[in-house]
Amino acid sequence: xxxxxxxxxxxxxxxxxxxxxxxxxxxxxxxxxxxxxxxxxxxxxxxxxxxxxxxxxxxxxxxxxxxxxxxxxxxxxxxxxxxxxxxxxxxxxxxxxxxxxxxxxxxxxxxxxxxxxxxxxxxxxxxxxxxxxxxxxxxxxxxxxxxxxxxxxxxxxxxxxxxxxxxxxxxxxxxxxxxxxxxxxxxxxxxxxxxxxxxxxxxxxxxxxxxxxxxxxxxxxxxxxxxxxxxxxxxxxxxxxxxxxxxxxxxxx
Amino acid sequence: xxxxxxxxxxxxxxxxxxxxxxxxxxxxxxxxxxxxxxxxxxxxxxxxxxxxxxxxxxxxxxxxxxxxxxxxxxxxxxxxxxxxxxxxxxxxxxxxxxxxxxxxxxxxxxxxxxxxxxxxxxxxxxxxxxxxxxxxxxxxxxxxxxxxxxxxxxxxxxxxxxxxxxxxxxxxxxxxxxxxxxxxxxxxxxxxxxxxxxxxxxxxxxxxxxxxxxxxxxxxxxxxxxxxxxxxxxxxxxxxxxxxxxxxxxxxxxxxxxxxxxxxxxxxxxxxxxxxxxxxxxxxxxxxxxxxxxxxxxxxxxxxxxxxxxxxxxxxxxxxxxxxxxxxxxxxxxxxxxxxxxxxxxxxxxxxxxxxxxxxxxxxxxxxxxxxxxxxxxxxxxxxxxxxxxxxxxxx
Ligand SMILES: Nc1ncnc2c1ncn2[C@@H]1O[C@H](COP(=O)(O)OP(=O)(O)O)[C@@H](O)[C@H]1O
Ligand SMILES: [Mg+2]
Numbered sequence: 345x346x347x348x349x350x351x352x353x354x355x356x357x358x359x360x361x362x363x364x365x366x367x368x369x370x371x372x373x374x375x376x377x378x379x380x381x382x383x384x385x386x387x388x389x390x391x392x393x394x395x396x397x398x399x400x401x402x403x404x405x406x407x408x409x410x411x412x413x414x415x416x417x418x419x420x421x422x423x424x425x426x427x428x429x430x431x432x433x434x435x436x437x438x439x440x441x442x443x444x445x446x447x448x449x450x451x452x453x454x455x456x457x458x459x460x461x462x463x464x465x466x467x468x469x470x471x472x473x474x475x476x477x478x479x480x481x482x483x484x485x486x487x488x489x490x491x492x493x494x495x496x497x498x499x500x501x502x503x504x505x506x507x508x509x510x511x512x513x514x515x516x517x518x519x520x521x522x523x524x525x526x527x528x529x530x531x532x533x534x535x536x537x538x539x540x541x542x543x544x545x546x547x548x549x550x551x552x553x554x555x556x557x558x559x560x561x562x563x564x565x566x567x568x569x570x571x572x573x574x575x576x577x578x579x580x581x582x583x584x585x586x587x588x589x590x591x592x593x594x595x596x597x
Numbered sequence: 598x599x600x601x602x603x604x605x606x607x608x609x610x611x612x613x614x615x616x617x618x619x620x621x622x623x624x625x626x627x628x629x630x631x632x633x634x635x636x637x638x639x640x641x642x643x644x645x646x647x648x649x650x651x652x653x654x655x656x657x658x659x660x661x662x663x664x665x666x667x668x669x670x671x672x673x674x675x676x677x678x679x680x681x682x683x684x685x686x687x688x689x690x691x692x693x694x695x696x697x698x699x700x701x702x703x704x705x706x707x708x709x710x711x712x713x714x715x716x717x718x719x720x721x722x723x724x725x726x727x728x729x730x731x732x733x734x735x736x737x738x739x740x741x742x743x744x745x746x747x748x749x750x751x752x753x754x755x756x757x758x759x760x761x762x763x764x765x766x767x768x769x770x771x772x773x774x775x776x777x778x779x780x781x782x783x784x785x786x787x788x789x790x791x792x793x794x795x796x797x798x799x800x801x802x803x804x805x806x807x808x809x810x811x812x813x814x815x816x817x818x819x820x821x822x823x824x825x826x827x828x829x830x831x832x833x834x835x836x837x838x839x840x841x842x843x844x845x846x847x848x849x850x851x852x853x854x855x856x857x858x859x860x861x862x863x864x865x866x867x868x869x870x871x872x873x874x875x876x877x878x879x880x881x882x883x884x885x886x887x888x889x890x891x892x893x894x895x896x897x898x899x900x901x902x903x904x905x906x907x908x909x910x911x912x913x914x915x916x917x918x919x920x921x922x923x924x925x926x927x928x929x930x931x932x933x934x935x936x937x938x939x940x941x942x943x944x945x946x947x948x949x950x951x952x953x954x955x956x957x958x959x960x961x962x963x964x965x966x967x968x969x970x971x972x973x974x975x976x977x978x979x980x981x982x983x984x985x986x987x988x989x990x991x992x993x
Contacts, residue, residue, distance in 0.1 A: 405893055424901075431899040442894035446912050455908060456898040501894075508898060 354380045356416055356512060356543055357402060363410035364397060371397050372408065373567035381511075384544045386554040386575075389564035390590065395547045398564065399514045402545070403434040416511060432460065435505030439517040441497045443489040443504070449476070450485040453504045461508065468507075475503040479533050495526030499533055506537075513537065515546040551594055555579060563587045651962075660960045661967050664951050668967070671788015671942050673773075677780060680772045681791065682733050689714070689737045691765060693744030694758045698751060705985045707741060709978050714738050716974075766799070784861040788942035790971065792861070796933040796943065800868040801926050807869065808876025809915075813906065815881060826877070833874035839935055842867045846939050864936045872929045879921040883914030916990050923983035927976045934972075944968055 357379040364372040371394045379385055387395050400406040401413060404420055404427050413420045415430050444452050453472035457463040463471075476482040479499040484492050489500065498518055505513060515534065519527040531553050538544055538557045548554065554561055554575060561578040563571040563586075571578070571587045582588045624634040661668070670681060689710075696707035718734035748754055775781040787795070814826030833841070845867035849858055887910055895905040915922070937946035948968045952961050 403897055405896060428899055428901060431897060434897075436894075436897040438890060438894065438897075440888075440890050442888075442890035444891065444894070444909055444913075446916070456900065459904050459908065460899045504898070 356381045356383075357545075358414040359402075359411070360413075361411035362398075362401060362408045362413060364394075364401065364406060364408050371567050372401070374411070375567075375569055376411075377562065377569060377572065379512075379543060379545065382541045382543055383559050384538050384557050385546070385560050385562060386558040387545065387547045387562045387564060388549065388551075388554065388590070388594075389570075393564045394567040395564050396516050399436075399516060399545050399547055402512075402514060403431050403436055405436075432508055433510055434512045434514060435508060435510035436514045437498070437501050437505055437516070437518045439520050441489070441494070441501045441521070443497055443501055445489050448486050448488055449481070449492070449500050452489070452500060453507045456504070457507050472503070472507055475506055476500075478506075478536075479503045480529070493526060494522045495529045498522065498526075498530045502530075502533055502537070512543045512545070515544065515548065517547050517549070519548065519550060549594060551579075551591075563590065565590075656963050657960055658963060660951065660957045660963050664947075664957075667789055667947055667951070668944065668971075669789050670791045671947055672786035673782060673788070673791065674780075674786065677775075677782055680775075680779070680782075682737075684769045684772050685733075685737050686740055687768060688765060689741040690744045691758060691761050693741040694748045694754060694761070696741075697745040697748035698754055698758060700750075702986060702989050704745075705989075706982060707745060709982055711738050711741050713974070713978060714741070766802070769795075784859050787861065789947045790944050792936075792941065793930075793933050793943040793945075796861075796865060796868055796936065797930040799865045800872050800929045800933070803865075803869045804872035804876050804929070805922075807873035809880050809911065811873060811877035812880035812884060815877065816884060830874045830877050833871055834878070838867070838871050838932055839938055841871050842935060842939050860939070861941065864939065864941055868929065868933060868936075871932075872925065875925050876922065879918050879925055880914065882921065883916075883918035884910065886917055887914055919983055919987055919990075923979055923986075927979050930976060930979065931972060944971060 355378040359375050359377050362372055362375040363370070375398060387399065389395055397406055401408045401420075402415060407422075408420070416433055418426050418430055420426065420430065443449075444455070447455065450469065450472055453475060454465070454468040457468040457471065458465055473482060473485060476485055479502055481492070481496050481499055484496060484500075489497050492500070502513075502518075518534070519530050522530065527550070531550060534544070534546070534553070535557060546553075546558075558575050560572055561575055562569055563578070563582075563584070565586050571582060571584045573582075578587070579591060582591055625631045666675070666678075670678065673681065692703075692707045692710050695703040697704075714734050715738050718738065773782065773787065774784070811826050811830055814822045815830060817823045817826070842864060845863040846860070849863055849866075891909055891913070892905065895909045900908065933943055934945040936943050937949065940946075942950065945968055948964045951957055952964050957964075
């Protein structure tokens, strides 16, 4: 259990009593935790428990209204420059891929390096091709997103996020919108990324992936962290009864 | 081998119908369709024979060539018309260069412009006018094609050509108005198709970015900007263009008595501000269709607001509303004819003065038909270009 007291110098993300409301609806109810460099954390929990909202506060796609979030030494506030700096350090992969449909695969990947990081086009392109090779779809570089499969689109989305050379990667249910036969090609890319030492926060229902890759599993319910533990403890000896129920339900089917 | 044969077996049947079969299947397949076909054919026959008989036996087409110059340029002095040619040649060269450098859409646009020029040249050739004009248009087409081939694929010219387009408007105005040793031609003598095209071009080129900004403003999260944009759009959309044109004539001098703003400039202002409100609503329709995930992905990649809008949101939003935007351009082009009510002599205004001329009494039909054909040719060209743009972007 990592909370503020034992957050170390190695903590790359520190969350301290984070609260968020949608109008009157209290979505995040005091989240305190921290994440270490190169740590892989899987976040799970029932639908509507605030998992997406929580990881989206970390790159400020959602604003928190109370508490503090510090990413790589920068505190998230309304200061636009901080937000832009943090977004360059934090890559995000969405459930619906969110590729830009009017741009080719290659252009999707080079867009941000060229315009935000001011990388030379030729360099950005050769880096993008290397990334595409890493995720195994270099032959589709000049296609439009609509011309490749869902699994391939999600791998492009991962490559696109990696092109900014982030230190942290957020994944929000990256395989939930995929046909079953495509889930593994995406999980394989994520496994490889985990092995490369990336800091990863992954919201997922893929418990096999969690058991294999995660250093720690966070279970959320009703806007709170109910339990967090290494996978062995989490699956084999869960402490909280809501966790027990969730695990028994998820592992059944 | 077998595989290939079975593949051939399931090929779609090739359409090898002859005309008679087509007629039978499409026009005479049921008794009521047959009846409708005969009714329509009868109606077309009556109308067409009427029009053609009139056009070839009764109509006095002499009024058109006799007044062609004022139809085209209004009261622009004959001795200075060469300056209009300078402008036409500049634009031809720019269009040709763009087509050569960018290819694709720019090429199609240039071809449309070129064939318009060539077409008008051929028509003009049938009328007894100064031979000079015929050669003039031909020279324009030659310049266009020449610069097209000269600049093929020279990407290095891009910034120059873009700069050229930016400067083309002041360049046009300076030449038309006169500078240095040239005689000044006051805007009060600009007229005819020249004036119509200037008003439409300025209206289109300025109201488009203005409309985009208003649409973004209306969706802004900053209340002042949002309210101001909304109030502007709704106000303008609630007032007829004629009213706005009158107000631009009467109110501007009241509010700014020390400025003597040119009449044509005031008309441009009225048309542009009017069109921008409609443009904004078209663009807003496109913006609404963009899923939230596109904004989120752009934010997550560290794009700031202007970059996100320019690179991600607007390209998608605009291509989905091209037909509506071009429709707005076409109505703007035709609406320029309303400036006749504030005393400007655009193509339609000229048509009215020609009809009022005692030499040409009773020739309304000929004159209005001519004006209608000119409006149609330009409007249809825009519509055609829009279809080509849609095809090129794969949104049709
Ligand atoms: N933009 C929003 N406006 C209002 N309510 C929202 C918004 N986004 C999410 N919610 C609500 O917040 C709760 C948590 O959502 P979410 O973080 O997406 O949950 P999870 O990802 O765990 O399924 C849900 O009840 C959802 O309906
Ligand atoms: Mg979610």
